[in-house]
Amino acid sequence: MVYKALTIAGSDSGGGAGIQADLKTFQELGVFGMSALTAVTAQNTLGVQGVYPLSPEAVAKQIESVATDLGADAVKTGMLFSAEIIEVVAAKVKQFDWDRLVVDPVMIAKGGAPLLQEEAVNALKTYLLPLAMVVTPNIPEAEALTGLMIRTMDDRREAARRLYEMGVRYVVIKGGHDDDGEETVDLLYNGREFSYFTGKRIETKHTHGTGCTFAAAITAELAKGKTVQEAVQTAKSFIQAAISHTLGIGHGHGPTNHWAYREKNGAVGE
Numbered sequence: 001m002v003y004k005a006l007t008i009a010g011s012d013s014g015g016g017a018g019i020q021a022d023l024k025t026f027q028e029l030g031v032f033g034m035s036a037l038t039a040v041t042a043q044n045t046l047g048v049q050g051v052y053p054l055s056p057e058a059v060a061k062q063i064e065s066v067a068t069d070l071g072a073d074a075v076k077t078g079m080l081f082s083a084e085i086i087e088v089v090a091a092k093v094k095q096f097d098w099d100r101l102v103v104d105p106v107m108i109a110k111g112g113a114p115l116l117q118e119e120a121v122n123a124l125k126t127y128l129l130p131l132a133m134v135v136t137p138n139i140p141e142a143e144a145l146t147g148l149m150i151r152t153m154d155d156r157r158e159a160a161r162r163l164y165e166m167g168v169r170y171v172v173i174k175g176g177h178d179d180d181g182e183e184t185v186d187l188l189y190n191g192r193e194f195s196y197f198t199g200k201r202i203e204t205k206h207t208h209g210t211g212c213t214f215a216a217a218i219t220a221e222l223a224k225g226k227t228v229q230e231a232v233q234t235a236k237s238f239i240q241a242a243i244s245h246t247l248g249i250g251h252g253h254g255p256t257n258h259w260a261y262r263e264k265n266g267a268v269g270e
């Protein structure tokens with residue numbers, strides 16, 4: 001059985017985030033990766049030097065090409081850039097009846113460069129979140145989507161409830177930005193109960209693309225038919241290994257190590 005996953009996202013020329021992180025992660029987890037590009041970024045470990053969005057038509061065409069021939073067992077969205085692209089992506093997800101959709105609501109790159117236009121946040125809420133099986137905001141993204149200020153774990157649980165009410169079936173609020181404590185805690189809410197995925201916090205500046213990689217690992221596992229709970233657990237182990245064994249390349253915030261999980265766990269596949 002060949003499992004297939006499609007990522008609809010931006011290109012990071014530096015190879016640590018975006019489409020590149022997604023495809024590497026799919027491959028590492030034994031899933032065939034396909035892509036529909038929304039934008040090209042000129043980017044490296046120091047920052048984003050340019051953003052060149054594609055037309056909504058170009059995005060739609062790529063998705064159609066994949067859907068009408070290869071098909072996808074799970075789909076992930078990353079950088080979507082504009083309300084127009086979001087609308088087209090939502091229409092295609094509906095048209096092809098894709099159920100296993102992971103929406104990583106990418107808004108701002110780690111260095112502060114905007115990857116989503118401000119006025120597109122509403123489009124994300126209106127068109128895409130109701131179609132999502134899983135949404136994976138970091139704390140600032142969860143704040144932008146809910147209008148809440150998130151300081152405590154109680155705030156985070158409240159934000160998860162609000163996101164669930166927007167129509168997402170599983171909400172994961174990542175704790176990478178909560179820099180208190182020895183652990184990172186990612187919270188999962190399924191509309192009934194909360195679960196927590198913890199890992200040792202690694203002291204490192206090399207965390208470029210952690211969010212993309214984590215959401216891509218969830219998508220790969222969902223493509224294999226795993227439950228969301230199982231997929232998040234594997235994604236947490238995958239990102240923990242990738243951050244623990246960073247490569248130390250580039251002059252700024254370097255990428256994570258996408259092959260660390262495989263080296264630790266041996267061959268992966270089904």
Ligand SMILES: Nc1ncnc2c1ncn2[C@@H]1O[C@H](COP(=O)(O)OP(=O)(O)OP(=O)(O)O)[C@@H](O)[C@H]1O
Nearest residue numbers: 138174175176177184200201202209210211212214
């Ligand atoms: N220093 C760290 N040590 C261990 N785990 C981390 C660390 N930073 C982030 N993580 C984990 O990495 C995953 C991604 O979380 P994070 O909040 O950094 O995403 P993000 O901000 O969307 O990333 P990016 O925007 O760079 O792609 C989560 O599972 C989080 O707990």
Ligand SMILES: Cc1ncc(CO)c(N)n1
Nearest residue numbers: 010011012017018079109
């Ligand atoms: C293309 C792209 N997508 C997502 C992110 C978020 O990390 C990034 N830096 N670049």
